[in-house]
Amino acid sequence: MPMDDYNQFVEKIRKKTGIDLSLYKEAQMKRRLTSLRDKRNFKTFNDYFESMTKDQELFEEFLQRMTINVSEFFRNPQRWDVLETVILPRLMKESSKLKVWSAACSTGEEPYSLVMLLRKYLSDRQFDVTATDLDQSILDRAIKGFYPERSIKDVPKDMLTKYFHIDKMGYKVTDDVKNQIRFRRHNLLADSYDKGFDLIVCRNVMIYFTEQAKEEIYMNFSRALKPGGVLFVGSTEQIFNPQRFGLEAEQTFFYKKIKEV
Ligand SMILES: C[S@@+](CC[C@H](N)C(=O)[O-])C[C@H]1O[C@@H](n2cnc3c(N)ncnc32)[C@H](O)[C@@H]1O
Structure with missing residues (x-):
């Protein structure tokens, strides 16, 4: 046919x-x-x-x-509170240098939020953030780090003054935050995955994939995590039966790697 x-x-x-x-x-x-x-x-x-x-x-x-590119700094702030108060303290105890991946990072709000949060507790040498997306033009915007008012609505006041240059046109992320991130192109459905991550943040992209594609990606994420490492997913993206992927829910929307798959 x-x-x-x-x-x-x-x-x-x-x-x-x-x-x-x-x-x-x-x-x-x-x-x-x-x-x-x-x-x-x-x-x-x-x-x-x-x-x-x-x-x-x-x-x-x-x-x-x-590729739908909507993003925000500290998107769904309650989840970032859980990250800060429950997940990160454990990860910091278990690892002397945190290896973090913001996958499908869109225009950069998510990896920049991660750096701003990690800097509250760690020196720049104690963590490493990679940020990837499928779309190079989106990554170019992420690297510029320039945002309108609506994307920064959930940035805490102290971080806003510390990490942004503010002018009439908008909000620009400071170079010291930018320099903490390696941006590169990566297709979650086709490219190989790096290994040894303490934390993978992948939010609001799995919703677009078929069940079969999701299963493969979750398996790849699990293999990319260290034992005890965490996958942080979007607020509509709870994983059904995470044990299949060697993961267990540590908190809602946070999955800890419990065994190799
Ligand atoms: C809605 S944004 C999510 C941004 C951010 N993670 C958040 O939650 O705010 C979805 C992103 O997924 C990216 N994307 C779509 N398909 C992808 C793929 N196969 N591999 C990597 N990124 C992909 C898009 O380019 C887009 O930037």
Whole structure:
């Protein structure tokens, strides 16, 4: 049976970019991309793809739409309180240097929040933060570290004065915070995972993936954690039956690695 227009598009995107749209929930993804295709006046996904290969802007727009980039500093503040008061004290006791990964970090609010929090308790030499995302243009924005008022609403006052230059245009993260983070491109669905993490923060991206893709990613995260290391997930992303991945819930939304898988 010949593949339909959308599935052909999925296949061509995979060949061109290595991004496998079939691992994202189909109804949601198809709806978002159909509305974008219609907005740009293409009748078929085939025509849309052909134009994309010649027009970089069209391609970038597609990338931006397929990856939803909304983020905030200290998103869901109660969870960050748990991180600060329960999870971090244990991790700091068990490890002399914390290796931290903010996966699918979008425009950088999450890894910058991590650095600001860790600096309350540790010197810069006692922790290391890597921040990754699929989308290079988003990472470029993260590296600039420039934010509008709405993203900083949950930043504590003392951190705001300590870690931001404030002007009429917005809020810019200071260089000492920026220098603590290594930003790099990483596709959770295709690239290999580094190892030995004390803490992996991966929030508000798993919701877009199929069950099969999620299972693989959780397995990879578990293998990337040290024994006793923690995976911090988004507020709608509780893991069903975490023991399958060698994890157990230490707190709601925080999973501790209890065995190798
Ligand atoms: C909604 S943002 C989440 C940002 C941040 N973690 C938070 O919770 O505020 C989702 C991010 O996932 C990224 N993303 C989507 N698919 C990805 C993949 N396969 N690998 C890595 N990142 C991906 C997107 O580019 C986007 O920046």
